[in-house]
Amino acid sequence: MRPFRRDWFQGDRGMHQGRSDRFHEEPQTSHTCGGSRTRENVVTPPLTAQAASSSPMAMAVDFKTYVDQACRAAEEFVNIYYDTMDKRRRALPRLYLDKATLIWNGNVVTGLDALANFFDVLPSSEFQVNMLDCQPVHEQATQAQTTVLVVTSGTVKFDGNKQHFFNQNFLLTAQSTPNNTVWKIASDCFRFQDWASS
């Protein structure tokens, strides 16, 4: 087990009470900080050098930084993903890693070809997301590949079908270059959840 530093978290508490400068630098909306929104890529500013590396010193990076970064990536991502899904369906597979897996109501779709096929066949959609949450995934699980868990929920209407509630989870992994970080979907799990209306 890595040496775990609890104290920084306690220490942070003290800092947060005073609403330190760190927060004021960051505006409160999602479209911020030069996180560029190219059409089919979720791109955010580069991770701090320490975060990008996998050295034990990465642990020293502020937990808060991980969280902020995860939140930023998640919000950008969700906006782009559902917009692409509804309006530019053909471009959707580009958001996935080559070997990504989609589990759609229990059906497994693996690989970009199968994904492209699947999204082609899926009727046109109208998504309404009313929940979004994210967490940075612990390094031990991801072998130091920076990963974010994104969870969404809302309603969706597929053409020709009635509206459904849905839940969706994503694993986003970061692919860092010196200039930016590109996030792609490593795994996607989608499910209707119609407890009341089925």
Added chain:
Amino acid sequence: SEDKDVGNSRQGQKKSWSCFRRHFGKRNHLCEHGGNKCQHSQLQKDNGKQGIKDVQQIPQVKHSLNTIRHNRGVELRIEGRIQIIVQKGRKPREGEVGQNTQDGTLGSWFKITVPDGMKYDKIWLMNSIQSHCSVPFTPVDFNYANNWARFFVQGASAASALKDVSYKICDEENQKIPIFVSTSVVPYSVRDKLEPKEMEQLKLTMNKRYDPSQKALDLQMFRFDPDLVGLDIDIILNRRNCMAATLQIIKENFPELLSLNLRSNKLYQLNGLSDLIQMAPTVKILNLSKNQLQSICEVNKMKELKLEELWLEGNPLRNTFPDQSTYTSAVRKCFPKLLRLDGQVLPSPIINGIDRPYLIKPCKESYKISEMLKSLVLHFLKKYYLTYDYGDRRRLFRVYHDEACFSLTIPFNPVDPDPSSLFEYFKDNRNMKNLKDPYLRVQLLKHTKRDIVCSLCVLPKTQHDFSSFVVDFWFQTEKMLFFSVNGEFKEVEGKSQGSVRAFTRTFIAIPASSSGIFIVNDELFVRDTIPKKTQSTFAIPVRMPVYRSLLTLSREQRDMVLAFSTQSGMKLLWSQKCLQDSQWNYTRAGQIFIMLKTNGQIPAEAFKQIP
């Protein structure tokens, strides 16, 4: 003279009179009088400007009609197209209605019409009618046209029994279905029934065209089959009698038919072919290419056939679609299980999941996860929730990694931003859709197992329904396991006691030293559910007079009803019902209303008429 059918398609109407002339010119003196100068607009019923009656005023037509009428067995039939059918003179058979009188001995014929019947499935409609009807009957010549469904029966007793069925059957929207009965001439397929020796010949010809190894019947250009032409048997499949005879032979001789080819038969309607569903339900491959089908509505009449392969190319209906993909999806809507269209393999129907969303149980092989891991996880979940519901939640300490994360969310509904029913979860809610403050976003993400377990301990006491659990294993490596649990739980204490919630919990876990797992990430989403009984009572229209029931309410309740009615657009009585079912919780009633409305479960009559 021969049987001739001058059917005019919409496109062909311009050529109608010249066709008429061409076909009849050589063989029937009648047509010499039929001119081709008449205005086409008068022939087109679809035009809407002139009615059918006007056609008869056209001098040329009038003359032809007079001439025609004097010949027995000739008829002018107008059904949106002009069809002038000249038949060989034949003796009226028993049971056939003569021109002026009705033959009562074997039973007169009656026409049964269901207005708006087009929206019902044929099989459902006929089964419903049959089961409600006190007298058994055989429907003949069922067809859909102009929004109604129609068929014929023989015998006054059947007809009057069917009259009694009117307004007895309820459809899915709880509307009563009216059934109109009127007298009728003999339906075409009966009147023009093929004679036995014609049937025999037809059977022989069809046998030649049948491939038993493939169970395939090839009826391409059937009318011009040399055998039939040689024997002067005119099989025009557009005509009900010919189609009925063909299907009868299929039913008797090729009962396990798999493939039927009807290419190039000039088919413009499929009313007759839809009987195939009952005659040969095994058909999986159907070729309707190079016909005259104008609209996908015709193809829709075949939708109860479970087709795997369909050919529709070369039909005018293709032009009604702007592109290939809208065409393909419209066809797939008719035939959800279709695998091949026009020779192209369609991508595999994973979308079956949309039409009938089914929840895959964890034991089903939806993902290649080893049995060992699966049972490990299921065992974990069981222990987790048993502890969570009935034990001391602090014991969950062992289950979490030191640096684990946990967060909780509830939905954000922009229409009603503050669903009071989930108030116990408000303070922990980390829904980023309405939580924008980065500081809070960090704070509300519980980090370290101690913080996590502390917050779990203060969440409401629950009772999880294991039978409702659906587990998705959606990612795994040697070092990590991802799974989501969808299910329901009940609140067992406090203000919300008895409320049923739906939840989705996502776990990321890593292997622990012994055969266990550590949770490193845990995300919980809780949503309210609507009790099922509210839905069904809502659907039943209440027939009490409005004011009488309103009087029994308190002033406050009356105000709520008025406000709700204004906001929702529903009539007072329905608004009252909705509020009552929600125990006069205005917000909750509003939520239920929105949910049912978006699912299309509120009947139109519930809403106030817009003046």
